[in-house]
Amino acid sequence: MSKYGTSLLVPSVHELVKQPITKVPDQYLHPNQDPPDISNTTLPQVPVIDLSKLLSEDVTELEKLDDACKEWGFFQLINHGVNPSMVENVKRDVQEFLNLPMEKKKQFWQIPDELEGFGQLFVVSEDQKLEWADMFFIHTLPINARNLRLFPNFPQPLRDNIENYSSQLKKLCLTIIERMAMALKIESNELLDYVFEDVFQTMRWTYYPPCPQPENVIGINPHSDACALTILLQANETEGLQIKKDGNWIPVKPLPNAFVINVGDILEILTNGIYRSIEHRATINKEKERISVATFHRPLMNKVIGPTPSLVTSERAAVFKRIAVEDYYKAYFSRGLKGKSCLDLIRVQK
Ligand SMILES: O=C(O)CCC(=O)C(=O)O
Numbered sequence: 369m370s371k372y373g374t375s376l377l378v379p380s381v382h383e384l385v386k387q388p389i390t391k392v393p394d395q396y397l398h399p400n401q402d403p404p405d406i407s408n409t410t411l412p413q414v415p416v417i418d419l420s421k422l423l424s425e426d427v428t429e430l431e432k433l434d435d436a437c438k439e440w441g442f443f444q445l446i447n448h449g450v451n452p453s454m455v456e457n458v459k460r461d462v463q464e465f466l467n468l469p470m471e472k473k474k475q476f477w478q479i480p481d482e483l484e485g486f487g488q489l490f491v492v493s494e495d496q497k498l499e500w501a502d503m504f505f506i507h508t509l510p511i512n513a514r515n516l517r518l519f520p521n522f523p524q525p526l527r528d529n530i531e532n533y534s535s536q537l538k539k540l541c542l543t544i545i546e547r548m549a550m551a552l553k554i555e556s557n558e559l560l561d562y563v564f565e566d567v568f569q570t571m572r573w574t575y576y577p578p579c580p581q582p583e584n585v586i587g588i589n590p591h592s593d594a595c596a597l598t599i600l601l602q603a604n605e606t607e608g609l610q611i612k613k614d615g616n617w618i619p620v621k622p623l624p625n626a627f628v629i630n631v632g633d634i635l636e637i638l639t640n641g642i643y644r645s646i647e648h649r650a651t652i653n654k655e656k657e658r659i660s661v662a663t664f665h666r667p668l669m670n671k672v673i674g675p676t677p678s679l680v681t682s683e684r685a686a687v688f689k690r691i692a693v694e695d696y697y698k699a700y701f702s703r704g705l706k707g708k709s710c711l712d713l714i715r716v717q718k
Pocket residue numbers: 572574588593600608609648649650660662
């Protein structure tokens with residue numbers, strides 16, 4: 369397995385909030401954040417796409433998908449076909465895992481130079497401001513990419529449920545990408561076979577503790593995802609995800625039994641900038657914890673990606689240069705999370 373990044377080890381925020389705190393430690397203070405847009409009560413909401421309609425070749429729904437990927441880079445997916453009781457089990461088991469006593473969690477903590485495990489990602493310097501969250505990061509597919517220090521040591525129900533969830537989400541990801549190719553009027557092979565003959569899947573389970581000064585901390589810094597497609601499951605009731613749309617931060621209100629899906633940088637590259645990855649962030653609640661389960665899908669590291677030929681035309685020149693997935697990830701993980709700036713590194717200068 370190639371190594372594509374490291375992150376400095378940091379203490380647990382979950383442990384920090386076990387003692388009552390009135391003042392946030394300096395290292396977690398992020399003053400001067402853009403507040404969300406609350407000026408307008410009729411804020412547009414992330415589009416809702418019905419997968420069962422897409423699968424029955426509903427043309428209007430396909431246009432909605434196309435529009436969502438162009439204008440929003442985000443949508444909620446309903447009637448997605450993933451077994452609801454299995455999803456409930458994943459929510460329950462992940463919550464339990466993130467709430468294990470520290471003594472147990474230590475066994476799953478990051479070790480130097482490894483991204484997988486409990487901790488934070490994108491910590492690239494000792495004096496950098498930290499996020500108000502503990503996350504657990506793990507490679508889930510292909511099976512030979514699983515970390516033998518972590519995966520086999522999961523409590524048994526979690527291991528079985530994640531195994532099942534991971535394979536169902538891979539299938540769902542391929543179905544969505546196939547429908548995106550239809551919406552783009554290109555051969556599905558252009559996105560699927562070439563890039564996705566073997567998907568690399570990772571998961572990030574994040575525990576966002578409450579904070580007495582939520583406006584001065586951040587759960588995840590503004591970023592776009594490096595991968596091709598993210599499938600996000602909100603594991604409890606607390607909201608916190610916000611996406612940047614036309615310069616405003618818009619809160620996403622997850623629907624019950626829906627997934628929040630977003631386009632990542634790699635899909636933006638492959639579609640020659642037609643489908644867009646969108647900047648998003650996670651905010652913190654004053655009283656309530658929040659838990660999310662993000663599943664990322666990308667091509668294998670040795671693939672070279674670039675705008676797919678049929679989307680490069682005389683009217684629309686290539687917007688991005690070609691790059692090996694591995695080089696993109698190395699750049700992404702070494703820069704710290706900074707909006708969409710990593711894509712600019714490979715943008716063709718006009
Ligand atoms: O927790 C969330 O809602 C967002 C997580 C996220 O953006 C990520 O893991 O990339």
